[in-house]
Amino acid sequence: DAGVTQSPTHLIKTRGQHVTLRCSPISGHKSVSWYQQVLGQGPQFIFQYYEKEERGRGNFPDRFSARQFPNYSSELNVNALLLGDSALYLCASRTYSGNTEAFFGQGTRLTVV
Amino acid sequence: AQTVTQSQPEMSVQEAETVTLSCTYDTSENNYYLFWYKQPPSRQMILVIRQEAYKQQNATENRFSVNFQKAAKSFSLKISDSQLGDTAMYFCAFMKDGQNFVFGPGTRLSVLP
Numbered sequence: 098d099a100g101v102t103q104s105p106t107h108l109i110k111t112r113g114q115h116v117t118l119r120c121s122p123i124s125g126h127k128s129v130s131w132y133q134q135v136l137g138q139g140p141q142f143i144f145q146y147y148e149k150e151e152r153g154r155g156n157f158p159d160r161f162s163a164r165q166f167p168n169y170s171s172e173l174n175v176n177a178l179l180l181g182d183s184a185l186y187l188c189a190s191r192t193y194s195g196n197t198e199a200f201f202g203q204g205t206r207l208t209v210v
Numbered sequence: 211a212q213t214v215t216q217s218q219p220e221m222s223v224q225e226a227e228t229v230t231l232s233c234t235y236d237t238s239e240n241n242y243y244l245f246w247y248k249q250p251p252s253r254q255m256i257l258v259i260r261q262e263a264y265k266q267q268n269a270t271e272n273r274f275s276v277n278f279q280k281a282a283k284s285f286s287l288k289i290s291d292s293q294l295g296d297t298a299m300y301f302c303a304f305m306k307d308g309q310n311f312v313f314g315p316g317t318r319l320s321v322l323p
Contacts (some may be wrong), residue, residue, distance in 0.1 A: 130310060139301050139313030140255070141216075153310055185253060195308030197243045201255035 099124070101202035103192045110178050118173045118205045120188030127153075128191040128197045129171040130199070131163060135184045146171055147194035175207075183209045211306050212237045214314035222320040223292045225233070230277075231287045231317050233302030239263075242307045244278065246284045249316075250298040261285065292321045 104119045111118050128147040132140035143152035145179050148166035160176045175182055185206050189199040223229035227265045235244070246258040261269045261278050268276050273293075277286045289296055302314040 132311070132313075137315075139303075139315050140311070142310040142312070145310055155310070187255065189255075191308075192318075193308075197260065197305055197308055199255075199311070201247075203252060203254045206253075 100190055101200050102189050103202035103205050105205060106203065107206045107210060108210075112178055112180060112209055114178050116178060116207060117127065117177050118175075118186050118188075118207070120173070120190075120202060121170045122188075122190035123200055126157050126190040126192050126200075127176045128163055128196070129169065130189040130191070131156070131171070131177065132185055132187040132189065133184045134204070135181075140187055143173065145194065152184045152194050178209045180209050183207060199201075211240070212242075212306070212312045214302050214304050214312055216302055216317050218317045219315070220318045220320070222322055223289075224322050225292055225294060227292055228288060228290045229292055229319065231289075231300055231302075231319065233285045233287070233314055235281070235283050235285065235302070235304050235312075235314075235317040237304065237306070239306050241307065244276075245303040245305065245311070246274070246276070246285075246287045247301045247303060247313075248296075248298045249301060255301070259287065289319075294321050294323060297321045 130145040131143040134140040142155040144163040151163045165171045185204040187204045188202045244261045247255045273290045290293045302311045
């Protein structure tokens, strides 16, 4: 079975640009969460989606947004990129929002120059 | 808000020896879950072990075991018979009722041949 897949694996963007990161959960999983991991730190929660609805939001500016599609895949969008947005963005997949068992993808490494 | 602290930024251990990673957390909740995740250079977060706070018995998974002290809010990970493949970043994490993870800053473990 395929695990959690994220695309792209790496990308480089310029300050002020917009970026879209994608995540496909494990088949049958309906909950997707996004985390930002700045170099040398632990992951920080950004969003959780379940059944296409936002179920939680972390302490991130409105430049960050996300959505979940009918097939339960998800996109994370970041507008007006700042140098500080450079990080590894991780997606976590769960069967349902209350399940404690989560599976992570390999992340997208975003570098803002 | 919950916080997770890992006071050891880096640790090393000889192959086949035992090492203990420390984690403390702060919460006013009574029911919650604690986790240790491993992040190798491949970047994917891999679940090592999980502990339910309502269970007094410490969780074990093969060479990995925890020492859960609920009153002290302490959750250490013991790795026995360390192997080269155990080299990775280790993150302690807290979760309340299937919500988002709160991760600590991580401990970089090096297993030396």
